[in-house]
Amino acid sequence: xYKIVSNNSAMTKIVLVVVLVIFLAxxxxxxxxxxxxxxxxENDLKAKTNIETMQKCNDRQLKQFIGLDYLNYDSYIxxxxxxxxxxxxxxxVKAKHRSDLDAVQDAVEERISQQTSTFESYGPTQVxxxxxxxxxxxxxxxxxCVSKTPEKYEEVFQHAI
Amino acid sequence: MLFxxxxxxxxxxxxxxxxxxxxxKKYMTARNIILLAASLLFYSWGEPxxxxxxxxxxxxxxxxxxEIAKDKRHGGTGRNSMLFTLVVNLFILCFFKYxxxxxxxxxxxxxxxxxxxxxxxxxxxxxxxxxxxxxxxDVYRDRVKPQYSLLKFSLYxxxxxxxxxxxxxxxxxxxxxxxxxxxxxxKFGTGxxxxxxGLGKKVLLANNLGALHTAIIxxxxxxxxVVTYWxxxxxxxxxxxxDFSGYSDMAIGLGRMFGFEFMENFNYPYISKTITExxxxxxxxxxxxxxxxxxxxxxxNRVPVHRHILNLMIVWSLTGLWHGxxxxxxxxxxxxxxxxxxxxxxxxxxxxxxxxxxxxxxAMLIVMIGWVFFSSTDLSxxxxxxxxxxxxxxFPFANMTTLYLLRTNLVLxxxxxxLSTPEPRKQFQFFNKNQxxxxxxxxxxxxxxxxxxxxxxxxNPFLYFRF
Numbered sequence: 312x313y314k315i316v317s318n319n320s321a322m323t324k325i326v327l328v329v330v331l332v333i334f335l336a337x338x339x340x341x342x343x344x345x346x347x348x349x350x351x352x353e354n355d356l357k358a359k360t361n362i363e364t365m366q367k368c369n370d371r372q373l374k375q376f377i378g379l380d381y382l383n384y385d386s387y388i389x390x391x392x393x394x395x396x397x398x399x400x401x402x403x404v405k406a407k408h409r410s411d412l413d414a415v416q417d418a419v420e421e422r423i424s425q426q427t428s429t430f431e432s433y434g435p436t437q438v439x440x441x442x443x444x445x446x447x448x449x450x451x452x453x454x455x456c457v458s459k460t461p462e463k464y465e466e467v468f469q470h471a472i
Numbered sequence: 473m474l475f476x477x478x479x480x481x482x483x484x485x486x487x488x489x490x491x492x493x494x495x496x497k498k499y500m501t502a503r504n505i506i507l508l509a510a511s512l513l514f515y516s517w518g519e520p521x522x523x524x525x526x527x528x529x530x531x532x533x534x535x536x537x538x539e540i541a542k543d544k545r546h547g548g549t550g551r552n553s554m555l556f557t558l559v560v561n562l563f564i565l566c567f568f569k570y571x572x573x574x575x576x577x578x579x580x581x582x583x584x585x586x587x588x589x590x591x592x593x594x595x596x597x598x599x600x601x602x603x604x605x606x607x608x609x610d611v612y613r614d615r616v617k618p619q620y621s622l623l624k625f626s627l628y629x630x631x632x633x634x635x636x637x638x639x640x641x642x643x644x645x646x647x648x649x650x651x652x653x654x655x656x657x658x659k660f661g662t663g664x665x666x667x668x669x670g671l672g673k674k675v676l677l678a679n680n681l682g683a684l685h686t687a688i689i690x691x692x693x694x695x696x697x698v699v700t701y702w703x704x705x706x707x708x709x710x711x712x713x714x715d716f717s718g719y720s721d722m723a724i725g726l727g728r729m730f731g732f733e734f735m736e737n738f739n740y741p742y743i744s745k746t747i748t749e750x751x752x753x754x755x756x757x758x759x760x761x762x763x764x765x766x767x768x769x770x771x772x773n774r775v776p777v778h779r780h781i782l783n784l785m786i787v788w789s790l791t792g793l794w795h796g797x798x799x800x801x802x803x804x805x806x807x808x809x810x811x812x813x814x815x816x817x818x819x820x821x822x823x824x825x826x827x828x829x830x831x832x833x834x835a836m837l838i839v840m841i842g843w844v845f846f847s848s849t850d851l852s853x854x855x856x857x858x859x860x861x862x863x864x865x866x867f868p869f870a871n872m873t874t875l876y877l878l879r880t881n882l883v884l885x886x887x888x889x890x891l892s893t894p895e896p897r898k899q900f901q902f903f904n905k906n907q908x909x910x911x912x913x914x915x916x917x918x919x920x921x922x923x924x925x926x927x928x929x930x931x932n933p934f935l936y937f938r939f
Contacts, residue, residue, distance in 0.1 A: 439686070
């Protein structure tokens with residue numbers, strides 16, 4: 312193997328650097344997230360997690376609990392715990408523009424803060440889950456999850472996009 | 473893929489072991505191919521894109537080492553090629569690991585708002601980059617002959633037992649084993665025991681200690697107390713030891729099963745009496761790497777005092793930075809640099825004369841404070857936590873939460889503390905020698921309990937995974 316490339320070692324070094332630069336450029340551009348439909352992400356979550364044990368929320372509930380108007384965004388998935396004292400939630404929002412995610416992040420952080428205040432005096436388990444919530448922005452997507460196993464949902468989300 | 477996962481224990485490992493040992497020993501090349509393919513599959517399981525980076529790194533460093541050797545044969549020094557290789561390897565590491573940190577720092581200092589895309593860190597990049605660099609430096613310094621087989625070099629770099637979390641294996645320590653290694657029933661047996669021992673440390677101890685630490689740092693201010701926060705940092709101190717040393721045990725055990733002997737990475741660091749001793753016992757492969765390839769080339773301690781101090785600060789700041797792209801990691805490394813300097817030049821001689829128990833308390837206090845920096849998301853959080861530990865703020869000394877945590881976790885904490893010392897291992901080996909059935913039963917119980925925990929418990933990733 313070495314003999315094949317050593318005869319033109321200068322050229323080989325150039326090729327190696329060029330290959331590296333191309334690879335890094337591709338990785339960087341892909342890190343902006345693929346343009347994946349929300350239904351695909353939802354199907355992946357249903358197949359690989361137990362998201363269906365939670366309640367799927369609609370546009371009104373998105374406004375009621377998170378304070379977001381669905382009309383301002385491309386699409387979303389919102390599930391929350393069916394239990395009255397449960398704080399488990401998963402929200403994935405696909406914005407029309409990346410800059411729109413700042414407002415989503417603010418709304419999610421406000422939601423975490425409100426929930427923490429609600430459960431602070433009598434729900435240490437809930438507060439613990441809220442403090443370990445995942446909030447991740449990638450490309451035009453924001454992922455928010457409160458769960459005992461947020462990493463599992465995050466892994467599916469990251470693979471999907 | 474983690475060692476402590478069902479898919480690894482019951483699918484990947486049995487299949488690889490079967491394929492490896494079914495292949496006749498005389499076909500070592502075939503066995504190496506099987507291990508290489510398994511290693512690339514292992515790596516790509518979590519991040520398929522970055523396996524190409526691993527392959528690139530293997531080919532690039534393989535090629536450049538031979539270029540260095542060729543240059544030397546023709547009367548040159550190989551220095552330019554070595555520097556080129558160093559720059560490219562560090563560029564790749566910095567691109568993935570430190571780019572975001574650099575941009576955040578620039579924005580913070582200049583008050584700008586340069587946007588960038590945060591990249592996912594390729595798993596184990598810090599480990600395999602340092603392995604590659606150790607090889608390049610050793611070839612450059614004629615400490616080892618370059619490897620002409622791309623297969624063997626790729627296997628060295630990507631071998632799955634130590635790929636994603638160490639130990640950092642120097643090429644010269646395994647060069648002969650890549651050519652010829654001895655597998656035996658005894659090695660397989662001791663390797664399996666070591667693996668199961670590490671699995672138990674990770675799953676049964678580290679994960680539960682981690683849950684305790686997570687619960688404590690998530691407590692609202694109304695439930696925080698001084699003692700509670702001490703329990704939290706003690707839990708983290710034990711968690712990170714069992715987590716990382718457990719993974720190293722699994723890596724060493726797996727290696728031995730395939731006939732490889734890797735260096736020890738931990739030597740009961742929490743029995744240390746000084747910080748100097750601690751760093752001879754903790755993450756040994758990393759500290760020896762920095763000593764051999766940075767500290768000694770800088771002059772080590774064979775330079776004037778002021779230069780020696782500078783060398784130590786450079787090495788320890790970079791040690792901190794290697795652990796994470798954040799100022800709290802740099803602070804953590806610098807913290808140890810300062811303490812090592814103080815031990816060397818200020819109070820080390822007095823420390824030696826102190827009673828043994830006082831030395832142990834000193835060392836453990838310093839180490840635990842250090843872990844606060846390591847475990848915190850940022851500097852301000854770390855400083856706040858340390859403040860509570862020493863009574864800053866209007867927090868009570870203890871409260872009902874403290875009693876609840878002690879009542880429910882005292883056994884775990886005491887057991888973990890005892891198991892972090894060498895005595896239980898010595899006793900186990902003594903009983904095992906005289907009553908082998910005892911040893912078999914203990915190992916079997918650890919394995920069964922670990923598997924039960926893996927099936928039952930939630931996902932809890934390895935702390936050193938993202939280095």
